[in-house]
Amino acid sequence: MKTKIEIAGVSKWFRRDGQEIIAMQETNLSIEEGRFVSIIGPSGCGKSTLFNIIAGLMPPSTGRVLADGEDIIGKTGHVGYMLQKDMLLPWRTILDNIILGMEIRGVPRKEAVARAQPLMDRYGLKGFGGHYPAELSGGMRQRAALLRTLLYDRDIILLDEPFGALDAQTRLTMQNWLLEIWEDFRKTVLFVTHDIDEAIYLSDDIYVFSGRPGRIISKISVDMPRPRHMEDTVSASFMELKAHLLDLLSGKPSAHIS
Amino acid sequence: MESVQKKGYIIHKLEAAGPAVPRPEKKQVEPFIQDEEALARRTKRVISFGRLTVALLIVLCWELFTRIGWMDAYYWSSPVRILTTTWTQITQGTLLEDIAYTSSSTILGFVGGTLIGSLLGLSFWWSRKFAGISEPFLILLNAMPKLALAPVLVILLGIGFFSKVALAFAMTVVVAALSAHSGVQSVDKDMEKLMYSLGAKRHQVFTKVVIPWAMPWMISSLRINIALSLAGAIVGEFIASSHGIGRMVIYAGTILDINLVWVGVVVLSVLSMVMYMGVVLLEKWLSKGYGMKKA
Numbered sequence: 176m177k178t179k180i181e182i183a184g185v186s187k188w189f190r191r192d193g194q195e196i197i198a199m200q201e202t203n204l205s206i207e208e209g210r211f212v213s214i215i216g217p218s219g220c221g222k223s224t225l226f227n228i229i230a231g232l233m234p235p236s237t238g239r240v241l242a243d244g245e246d247i248i249g250k251t252g253h254v255g256y257m258l259q260k261d262m263l264l265p266w267r268t269i270l271d272n273i274i275l276g277m278e279i280r281g282v283p284r285k286e287a288v289a290r291a292q293p294l295m296d297r298y299g300l301k302g303f304g305g306h307y308p309a310e311l312s313g314g315m316r317q318r319a320a321l322l323r324t325l326l327y328d329r330d331i332i333l334l335d336e337p338f339g340a341l342d343a344q345t346r347l348t349m350q351n352w353l354l355e356i357w358e359d360f361r362k363t364v365l366f367v368t369h370d371i372d373e374a375i376y377l378s379d380d381i382y383v384f385s386g387r388p389g390r391i392i393s394k395i396s397v398d399m400p401r402p403r404h405m406e407d408t409v410s411a412s413f414m415e416l417k418a419h420l421l422d423l424l425s426g427k428p429s430a431h432i433s
Numbered sequence: 434m435e436s437v438q439k440k441g442y443i444i445h446k447l448e449a450a451g452p453a454v455p456r457p458e459k460k461q462v463e464p465f466i467q468d469e470e471a472l473a474r475r476t477k478r479v480i481s482f483g484r485l486t487v488a489l490l491i492v493l494c495w496e497l498f499t500r501i502g503w504m505d506a507y508y509w510s511s512p513v514r515i516l517t518t519t520w521t522q523i524t525q526g527t528l529l530e531d532i533a534y535t536s537s538s539t540i541l542g543f544v545g546g547t548l549i550g551s552l553l554g555l556s557f558w559w560s561r562k563f564a565g566i567s568e569p570f571l572i573l574l575n576a577m578p579k580l581a582l583a584p585v586l587v588i589l590l591g592i593g594f595f596s597k598v599a600l601a602f603a604m605t606v607v608v609a610a611l612s613a614h615s616g617v618q619s620v621d622k623d624m625e626k627l628m629y630s631l632g633a634k635r636h637q638v639f640t641k642v643v644i645p646w647a648m649p650w651m652i653s654s655l656r657i658n659i660a661l662s663l664a665g666a667i668v669g670e671f672i673a674s675s676h677g678i679g680r681m682v683i684y685a686g687t688i689l690d691i692n693l694v695w696v697g698v699v700v701l702s703v704l705s706m707v708m709y710m711g712v713v714l715l716e717k718w719l720s721k722g723y724g725m726k727k728a
């Protein structure tokens with residue numbers, strides 16, 4: 176399969192209070208096109224830093240970042256990016272928030288609305304276009320934020336703990352909703368989470384980061400068949416993988432051998 | 434169903450509900466429906482009525498006490514005298530022109546000061562260095578009692594209309610700049626990040642995020658600024674002027690026409706209230722576009 180994103184020897188250093196701190200150790204990732212890839216790791220291990228680098232919002236200290244073979248260091252606009260906070264503008268309606276990316280690119284409003292409307296109808300925001308973000312629940316707002324990212328129409332989407340602030344019930348609904356969208360659009364998805372169940376349930380590949388300063392300690396492919404169902408999360412293989420990932424994250428030496 | 438012992442956990446049996454007790458015969462009573470809206474309406478009526486009563490009471494007591502001599506009518510004047518003096522000032526004097534003079538210098542100074550101050554405050558978003566250099570001077574200007582500058586401004590700009598506008602402007606511009614600056618500083622950095630990730634240029638972040646984000650801050654300075662602006666215009670007229678309510682009050686004071694002083698005070702209060710209400714309307718109109726009542 177074609178490599179979509181190539182990250183080679185990327186690390187990030189900050190200087191704070193005169194002290195050099197390493198936010199992320201040298202990292203190599205090679206993400207294949209159309210895959211759903213999760214990154215798990217304890218907080219502070221540099222996951223958001225890695226995303227900021229891929230999104231072109233900050234340069235890495237070392238290394239190369241390629242998308243489709245093109246150097247994208249410091250270049251914004253190559254990936255869609257979504258944060259844990261929905262970042263909807265409170266003074267804009269949901270519809271106007273969703274078409275923000277197209278508006279910035281200069282797509283005429285009429286055309287933008289024509290493209291947004293069917294997606295909103297299909298993916299659970301039918302009839303909410305005229306509402307303001309404050310009138311919607313957290314789950315609905317995240318839907319709007321994701322549709323905005325989707326309509327920005329890049330092949331690669333970065334999702335940084337998008338469901339981290341939601342309650343367990345809503346989170347489950349949103350996971351299935353996200354899978355549905357991903358099946359429909361087949362974008363390459365990079366997904367940060369620190370919820371192990373979420374990572375297994377959603378992903379083709381899982382990268383495990385060590386604690387601060389982060390580095391990759393394992394790459395695991397999940398070959399449970401799709402579409403996946405809630406029952407799969409209690410299957411024996413799911414449980415086994417979960418136990419393995421827990422061992423990895425808690426730093427048990429036995430886990431590294433396998 | 435009996436409790437089931439599984440490996441590692443137990444599924445408990447729930448107590449069955451007792452035999453169904455027949456419900457007591459339903460009596461035909463009107464159910465109590467809590468109506469918060471009706472309650473709020475009634476409260477509002479009571480408040481309006483109370484306000485009106487208090488206002489009438491004050492005016493009546495004022496009139497009565499000055500008539501029976503509990504208050505000295507020479508110093509306190511009286512509502513009726515103030516009304517008659519106002520009427521003669523309107524018909525035989527220049528009261529209406531004075532009102533127009535004072536309110537136009539106030540409004541011009543207010544609009545100019547607010548616009549230019551807000552633009553200055555917003556411009557601080559573009560460069561942190563520029564903002565950092567300017568900030569202490571802005572704070573210094575804010576601390577300085579600008580009314581003390583009035584004589585200088587009048588000498589500089591003459592005793593005409595322009596010096597009053599300039600004073601009203603000086604009173605408002607710094608407040609507006611500081612408010613806009615606070616608004617700009619409060620912009621969520623992640624919001625900017627998201628905009629850049631969507632490929633936005635700086636000017637797009639500025640117009641689509643920074644300005645609307647700072648809007649509530651800028652709007653909140655309007656109410657203070659209209660009062661400051663009026664104070665500036667009046668003090669300008671105190672110093673030297675041939676028109677305006679401020680000049681009328683000073684003039685009445687020097688000829689010991691206390692009734693006329695009271696007319697000035699009442700007219701200024703009404704003027705101030707009208708402009709305040711105008712600003713409230715302006716606020717509503719500005720806020721509407723930003724969905725702030727929702728947020």
Ligand SMILES: Nc1ncnc2c1ncn2[C@@H]1O[C@H](COP(=O)(O)OP(=O)(O)O)[C@@H](O)[C@H]1O
Pocket residue numbers: 189190191196197198217218219220221222223224225387
């Ligand atoms: N701008 C910055 N300056 C200094 N240190 C930073 C900065 N941004 C992030 N860090 C540090 O880098 C580390 C990784 O942060 P982050 O990528 O946000 O972690 P994660 O998203 O995995 O929780 C943290 O220790 C954080 O304190």
Ligand SMILES: [Mg+2]
Pocket residue numbers: 222223335
């Ligand atoms: Mg993070």
